[in-house]
Amino acid sequence: xxxxxxxxxxxxxxxxxxxxxxxxxxxxxxxxxxxxxxxxxxxxxxxxxxxxxxxxxxxxxxxxxxxxxxxxxxxxxxxxxxxxxxx
Numbered sequence: 001x002x003x004x005x006x007x008x009x010x011x012x013x014x015x016x017x018x019x020x021x022x023x024x025x026x027x028x029x030x031x032x033x034x035x036x037x038x039x040x041x042x043x044x045x046x047x048x049x050x051x052x053x054x055x056x057x058x059x060x061x062x063x064x065x066x067x068x069x070x071x072x073x074x075x076x077x078x079x080x081x082x083x084x085x086x087x
Contacts (some may be wrong), residue, residue: 016032
């Protein structure tokens with residue numbers, strides 16, 4: 001009976017792992033976060049991860065943007081664990 005339970009627990013453990021080129025590894029879950037998506041007047045977009053210590057002006061400096069370049073700003077929830085549906 002102990003052997004059956006042990007085998008079953010091993011099977012459950014292995015289901016959490018992915019097989020990649022013959023090597024077993026555990027897929028780490030990445031943390032989800034918010035990003036600001038800047039839509040520019042030329043219809044292009046730039047995005048940046050929201051950090052609590054960074055102001056909008058500092059974000060714009062990091063991205064190399066001026067006030068006159070921006071058409072709109074959206075705050076979007078980004079979850080890297082979800083598969084991209086556009087592919």
